[in-house]
Amino acid sequence: MKIKVKGFSIYSDILGELRELDLEGDITIGDLLSKILPEGVESEYGLVVFVNGKPSRLDYKIKEGDLLEIAPSFSGG
Amino acid sequence: MIIAKIAESDEELDLNSLIEKLKGSDDRYEIGGIAVFLGTVKGLVEDGGKVLELDYESVKEAAEESLNKIAEEEKEKWGLRAVAILHRVGKLKPGQPTFLVVVAGRGRKEVFPALEEIVERVKKEVPIFKLEKREDGDYWIVGERRRVKREKK
Numbered sequence: 001m002k003i004k005v006k007g008f009s010i011y012s013d014i015l016g017e018l019r020e021l022d023l024e025g026d027i028t029i030g031d032l033l034s035k036i037l038p039e040g041v042e043s044e045y046g047l048v049v050f051v052n053g054k055p056s057r058l059d060y061k062i063k064e065g066d067l068l069e070i071a072p073s074f075s076g077g
Numbered sequence: 078m079i080i081a082k083i084a085e086s087d088e089e090l091d092l093n094s095l096i097e098k099l100k101g102s103d104d105r106y107e108i109g110g111i112a113v114f115l116g117t118v119k120g121l122v123e124d125g126g127k128v129l130e131l132d133y134e135s136v137k138e139a140a141e142e143s144l145n146k147i148a149e150e151e152k153e154k155w156g157l158r159a160v161a162i163l164h165r166v167g168k169l170k171p172g173q174p175t176f177l178v179v180v181a182g183r184g185r186k187e188v189f190p191a192l193e194e195i196v197e198r199v200k201k202e203v204p205i206f207k208l209e210k211r212e213d214g215d216y217w218i219v220g221e222r223r224r225v226k227r228e229k230k
Contacts, residue, residue, distance in 0.1 A: 008134060008136065008204070008206050009134075009206035009207075009208070009217050009218075009219065010217040010225055010227075013217075013227060013228070045219050045225075046219065046220065048204065050136050050139050050204070053136065053138035053139055054138070054139060054142075055139060069136050071136060071204055071206065072206070072217075072219045072220075073219050073220035073223075074201060074202070074203060074204055074205055074206065074220070075200075075205065075206050075207050075219060075220060075221065076133070076135075076140075076164055076176070076199055076200055076203050076204075076205030076206075076207070077116055077164075077175070077176055077199060077200040077205075077221075
């Protein structure tokens with residue numbers, strides 16, 4: 001299945017601003033991130049995931065066509 | 078009345094027309110106080126760095142949902158008549174406004190604490206991010222204050 005992954009802020013440098021991935025079988029966001037993120041970045045920068053614009057848990061099973069947006073701790077203001 | 082939105086950097090934050098809009102929703106003239114916070118881009122930051130520009134981005138749908146949630150909850154908590162929260166994204170220069178909060182309620186005992194809480198919550202709860210472009214390089218701002226220097230690409 002094809003999905004898109006977009007990194008925000010420092011994750012845009014780590015993951016790229018927007019890229020398409022072709023995944024096989026059932027996979028959760030947590031599984032995917034453990035493959036594509038360097039170890040330790042979550043604790044270093046914080047990690048929040050949005051699926052199709054909504055906040056999501058890491059045990060969400062990814063579906064065809066999903067857009068995953070990966071963000072660190074927020075810095076508005 | 079609640080107005081909560083992400084605005085583009087070329088969209089003006091017009092305080093007067095916003096206040097008029099909020100007052101217009103108060104047909105029984107219950108508003109006795111309006112408090113305003115206007116955040117602007119700093120040209121000189123805590124570590125002495127000189128800022129040339131801030132580049133903001135957001136997860137827009139989630140950010141607007143979160144702004145609305147904060148506005149609704151704080152309006153209810155403080156019994157406010159109206160709340161407006163606007164945050165700009167895109168490239169902004171020192172001195173330019175980034176973030177506007179206006180709260181209207183019965184008086185100072187409601188609007189001052191509500192204003193402060195809203196500003197703090199927006200910083201922590203809304204998916205907005207900034208890249209600080211400075212004379213000495215570009216820095217990602219992670220969380221409220223941490224700066225991570227961007228490696229040259």
